Amino acid sequence: MSLWTLWYRLTSPKDFTYVASACIPWLTVSCLLCLAYGLFASLYLAPADYQQGDAFRIIYVHVPCAFVSLLIYGALTIAALTSLVWRVKLANVFVDAAAPTGAALTLLALVTGSLWGKPMWGTWWIWDARLTSELLLLFIYCGIMALKNAFPDKRQGNVFKNTFVLIGSVNLPIIHYSVAWWNTLHQGSTFKLLGPSKIAPAMSQPLTVMLLAFCLYAALVILLNMRNAVLLECHRARWVGTWLTKRDS
Amino acid sequence: MHPIRKQRLLFISLFMLAIALAIALALYALKQNINVFYSPSQLFTAKVSLKQTLRVGGLVEKGSVKHNTIDNQVQFTITDYHHDVIIYYTGLLPDLFREGQGIVAEGHVRANGTFQATEVLAKHDENYMPPPVAEMLAKNTESAHA
Numbered sequence: 242m243s244l245w246t247l248w249y250r251l252t253s254p255k256d257f258t259y260v261a262s263a264c265i266p267w268l269t270v271s272c273l274l275c276l277a278y279g280l281f282a283s284l285y286l287a288p289a290d291y292q293q294g295d296a297f298r299i300i301y302v303h304v305p306c307a308f309v310s311l312l313i314y315g316a317l318t319i320a321a322l323t324s325l326v327w328r329v330k331l332a333n334v335f336v337d338a339a340a341p342t343g344a345a346l347t348l349l350a351l352v353t354g355s356l357w358g359k360p361m362w363g364t365w366w367i368w369d370a371r372l373t374s375e376l377l378l379l380f381i382y383c384g385i386m387a388l389k390n391a392f393p394d395k396r397q398g399n400v401f402k403n404t405f406v407l408i409g410s411v412n413l414p415i416i417h418y419s420v421a422w423w424n425t426l427h428q429g430s431t432f433k434l435l436g437p438s439k440i441a442p443a444m445s446q447p448l449t450v451m452l453l454a455f456c457l458y459a460a461l462v463i464l465l466n467m468r469n470a471v472l473l474e475c476h477r478a479r480w481v482g483t484w485l486t487k488r489d490s
Numbered sequence: 491m492h493p494i495r496k497q498r499l500l501f502i503s504l505f506m507l508a509i510a511l512a513i514a515l516a517l518y519a520l521k522q523n524i525n526v527f528y529s530p531s532q533l534f535t536a537k538v539s540l541k542q543t544l545r546v547g548g549l550v551e552k553g554s555v556k557h558n559t560i561d562n563q564v565q566f567t568i569t570d571y572h573h574d575v576i577i578y579y580t581g582l583l584p585d586l587f588r589e590g591q592g593i594v595a596e597g598h599v600r601a602n603g604t605f606q607a608t609e610v611l612a613k614h615d616e617n618y619m620p621p622p623v624a625e626m627l628a629k630n631t632e633s634a635h636a
Contacts, residue, residue: 288620288621289621290618291619291621291623291624291625292614292615293586293614322502325498326498326499326502327495361585361586362584362611362612362613362614363584363609363611364611367526367611368526369526370526407506407509408509410506411509411510411513415513422517423524423525423526424525424527424528424529424547426547426594426611426613428613428614428615428616429615431618439618440617440619441619441620441623443620444619445618
């Protein structure tokens with residue numbers, strides 16, 4: 242079996258449901274393990290910061306939320322392109338399932354950033370490039386969710402929605418480089434693609450675990466959403482009945 | 491690849507290129523408005539009116555902070571190592587405010603070239619480390635300068 246036929250089989254509703262169902266328990270367990278260790282390490286094992294003391298620990302929620310909100314949008318862009326060019330139906334299911342998760346994490350990144358900003362910077366909010374572009378990301382996610390239901394014809398709606406996703410992807414590099422391109426109140430990037438990162442190893446290790454935990458959480462929620470959508474879409478098919486009886490027995 | 495798909499991919503690529511170019515040009519044109527503060531050098535060359543509310547940001551110069559206990563006023567100098575701005579501010583300073591720290595002040599320029607701030611925000615850097623490491627680093631830089 243070639244890689245292409247494997248890919249086509251995986252995007253069929255039936256095979257997707259079976260593969261997703263096999264992954265979900267593993268994702269749940271690994272996400273909970275990472276989250277448990279990550280929280281313990283970030284609250285107890287990591288040392289306090291030289292400037293911000295214990296208040297810096299909100300980084301362990303803020304950075305994973307912000308990172309995964311961008312990561313999901315990156316995946317959304319690839320899915321939208323796949324749907325527009327190759328007309329893979331499952332790509333549309335992914336866009337619909339991932340947008341609410343992305344929106345939720347973006348909102349969390351904004352709220353935790355605001356809570357961090359008040360004691361450290363002295364303000365809840367400032368219209369600097371980083372904060373504004375992340376707020377724009379939230380609006381884009383909301384737009385994607387709204388566009389889904391804005392057209393009576395589902396196929397037409399999908400084309401508009403996916404085009405909108407592609408246009409919105411221009412915001413991704415803006416968010417990432419905003420702190421380098423303009424003067425902002427938000428500090429520059431701690432992690433560098435090239436060169437050493439600017440965080441002590443004892444502090445970055447819990448952050449890595451929390452990043453992993455948030456990625457696993459996002460993958461889990463998106464897979465559950467997608468499986469629901471697929472089952473609902475195919476509820477008349479015979480394999481759904483077989484799958485349900487197999488699962489319940 | 492199927493010719494129709496190839497055509498679609500090409501069309502989408504051109505579409506994305508056009509959008510990205512348009513947004514890049516718009517952002518480039520708005521550069522000065524997107525900056526959240528002027529550096530002292532930018533303020534030095536910028537034409538600003540005395541009534542205009544704006545922000546200026548830089549490092550608090552060592553030894554420049556003077557507290558006036560009578561009217562609770564603070565005076566300090568911020569610098570970007572090319573130009574300095576003297577700032578007057580009445581009110582509470584953020585916890586992270588100290589000499590050598592990056593800050594952003596909102597207010598207006600006075601006729602004598604100093605800056606009257608209505609709000610002072612602290613800008614923390616992207617470095618995170620435990621206090622012992624920070625002390626060691628400070629000691630090392632001191633001995634390197636000595």
